[in-house]
Amino acid sequence: MSKRILIVGSGGREHAIAKALDQSPQVDRIYLAPGNPGVLANTQKTQLVAIDPGDFDSLLGLVDQEEIDWTIVGPEKVLEAGIVDAFRQAGQTIVGPSQAATQIESSKYFAKQVMAQAGVATGSFRLFNQDKRDEVEDYITSLPLPIVLKKDGLASGKGVYICQTHEEALSKAQDLLDTPDQDLIVEEFLDGEEFSHFALVNESHVISLGLARDHKRAYDGGKGPNTGGMGAYSPVTDQDQALSQEIVDQIVQPVADQMKDLGQPFTGVLFTGLMRVNGQFYVIEFNARFGDPETQVLLPRLETDLVDLLQAHLNQAEAQVDYRPGSSLGVILASAGYPGQVDDGKDLNWAGEVDQANLVYSGVAENQGQLVTKGGRILMVQAMDASLQASRQQVYDILAKQDVEGSFYRKDIGL
Secondary structure, three states: OOEEEEEEEOOHHHHHHHHHHHOOOOEEEEEEEEOOHHHHHOOOOEEEOOOOOOOHHHHHHHHHHHOOOEEEEOOHHHHHOOHHHHHHHOOOEEEOOOOOOOHHHHOHHHHHHHHHHHOOOEOOEEEEOHHHHHHHHHHHHOOOOOEEEEEOOOOOOOOEEEEOOHHHHHHHHHHHHOOOOOOEEEEEOOOOEEEEEEEEEEOOEEEEEEEEEEOOEEEHHHEEEEOOOOEEEEOOOOOHHHHHHHHHHHHHHHHHHHHHHOOOOOEEEEEEEEEEEOOEEEEEEEEOOOOOOHHHHHHHHEOOOHHHHHHHHHHOOOOOOOEOOOEEEEEEEEOOOOOOOOOOOOEOOEOOOOOHHHEEEOOEEEEOOEEEEOOOEEEEEEEEEOOHHHHHHHHHHHHOOEOOOOOEOOOOOOO
16 A cells, blocks of 8 residues: 655655655655655655644644655654654654654763663763753863864764863863753764664664765865765765664664663664764764765665665564665865854856756755755755765765855765
């Protein structure tokens, strides 16, 4: 029986999910609330619905009216607000964690506690609030450089600061503690290889979707401020499947079991940001949903129908995850000023023909039939080819044709 699926969100991650589902013969129609107009350029079954992701009543009304089978949630803020609880209370099938389980992402301190209880390796840290302001200086000055500061809460991927001097760390720590109700985590810096792992988790049932690597810093060479992500590629190594199993055994399964034991079982997509140091995996962060931009490069690799994987996840059934041969790489085109203040409304122009199949839109709107920029990350150019180098060449050949005023992109993704 053909599925009708609602995707909540408007970014590149949601577009990538829609593209994957659009290719499934098991999907009849995809509703994207609110989505973005770029999605319609390369999906056939998608309909945009002008409903705010936080308007749960209207979303549930849409599900009833259109007889939607499943809902998939993209943005973390909607999960934190309790959309999954609202849908379950209404008897609707939704892929995502409860409000309580979303704390694995929305509270870094909660995540650290779960990891400690589960015996999962992570960087050493201390939590500070405004009442402990006086203790911050002593702790920071005792640490080797560089020093990692993290906001304890959702920050759209921009709440992490890597400070190269004690003075910089002290200044940033005081700034963060000046923010009302803002707790601060001061953490040791881990230097190693970064990995992002994705799994569908339903209580103690885990389906590994694989690995990707993203590039967080705004500029080439890993310089500049942290962003939501400027590009990604997958697979990461030729040993990805063995590494994925190691990550499931050492991290994902123990954390899933621990959350179930706590009475806050996790269901949905569990993203694990990792650092491998001297062969040992350490958790940097958890996200309670598909990552952005990693989703845009991981899903095109799937040979297995995403619908089959979601069905196995919901039923806690066995699933075989098969991949297409080759490598997938994507690079973000961003507005001038990102990750800070940006100017919207720039025309999205190309100097020559561009295959829409290679584009995943995020920060765009429509103005008199023309796509224009709306937000920091405009789109991703993504390609899949026999090798990482070939995929990279495709992507940068397309980016060379972009003609968006003031936009920029990193030139070193995948190197």
